[in-house]
Amino acid sequence: MYQTLISLLVLGLLWGGVFLLLAGGLNLIYGVMKVVNLAHGDFIVLAGLMAFSLYEIGFNPLVSLPIVALALFALGGFTQFGLLEHIKGSGPTAELRTLLATFGFSYVVSNISFLIWGSQFQSIPFLQGAVVIGGIALPEALLVCSFVAFALSAAVHLWLTRTKHGKSVRAVAQSSLGAETCGVDVRKVRFLAFSVGSAMAGAAGALLICLIPFQATSGGEMTVQAFTLIALGGLGSYVGAFLAAELLGIAEVMTQYFLGANGAAGIIYVVFVAVLIFRPSGLLGKAGRV
Template identity: 40%
Template sequence: MNLSLIADLAVNGLVIGGIYAVVAIGLNLQYGLMRILNIAHGEFLMIGAFVMFALHTSTQVNPLWFVPVVTLACFILGVALHGLVFKRLTAQAKSLDQVEERSLIIGFGLMFILQNAATLIWGSDLHGYDFLNHSVKFGGVIVTQNRLLVLLLAVVVSVGLIMLLQRTLIGKAVRGMLQSPLGAQLVGVDSARMNPLVFGLGIAMAGFAGSLLSMIYEISPSVGESYTIMALIVITLGGLGSIGGSFMAAMLLGLVESFGTHFTNPSLKMILSYSIFVLVLIFKPKGLFAK
């Protein structure tokens, strides 16, 4: 087998996995901490991608300058959304199961609202822009600069967040709430303050992923749906509440997709992902990397 082909597929898989990781980590924080099943999570990726597209095409400024702007805007949007919708939902719910059920219904509503709003503003056509499309060669591997940049940013932010959760007091509080919300409250963690911040962080991660996605792919109002599904698969593979597990599972899934679709058929992408999903649910339901 051609080694350059293997390296090319590996790089492509890692790029895909990097996007999956950023999206899945955000959703895992929300669901693992508050049991909010935000099925519209991918739509915030879509919104982040379109805002990045609009800012870059209207100003012609390097899109890298807008990445923190989009991420911060999505964080503020997430905090506001939690205060307006999900805070009341969790306060009124009588159990975590009820939180999941109601948040799922609300998530579907948000998904259709955001999709239709994006369609009204930007239309249903594909949109994109050229950014660092020049190819670079490492040995026998040829890859575009924008893909290398996206991979680097996705890995840096994902690993940085994992380190933040591992080594800071706030991170320990979040991990404590992920493991036992009641136990964390008993030792002084203020969930009323932490929940909106973590929910906002989850939305910010989705917006960040969208800004990266716009640099390498064309986007449409429906682009977020598949990323929500993949994020749920990644969370299942990595383990609920395991942020490091989500990162590892996302990279693994990206590699499986890249190699699997090349050596079989590109149309089998979702079949491969769902097959892995079902097998893990059957043989290791707590996830591959769950502690």
């Protein structure tokens, strides 16, 4: 039993990494731009299916990862310049308008995926083994997903705190008007943030399709999961998202083992409702954010 508990805990932590990978890009985009990108899940699916096609012509998913991330960087830039930049207004009005715009765009992306790949579930047979340490099996796909999620989170954190571009991004996040007054090119920063967030979705898609089969319409569920996670952590908070991801990973695995798999599917929402009641700003969010 002791060994089983350790196994479950490790699995939970690793699945936390998968959740973090799922939500990282969305968190960055919301943190900087206050845009909830409802096409985020569809970006992940598009990226995953691109990685699938690259795998079909002989590309290892780890090689496809930067290619797909770059493609999604471009798609993010296009979305920002072609769509979101044209939406006027500020505050809650702008948030609602961008929400509706990305909601509509999610249909465009998922239908493009559908036209190209059809609606069959696709997956990549990669990293299906496990590393066994002390009798505890660590699935390779989960290990790599978690590693990439943590590495990306750390890289984004360093970028935001240690580089001039990152500081510009944070300045825009705090006050767009203030940053513009100080000479920061706000349009460029928004472009950069949305593109980097989309590239993170691309990296997530290229890896997740090795773990979870995708079909063109899988994006909606992923967006809901990712949004729930970042809201739980405190919208835009990176450490909060990390904590939320680990909490959900452990909660899901433990619930599945002790209470049954049907309960596990809903645990993310039970935890979310509990946090909304007892800590409405999320685990590490600022008051009034959620």
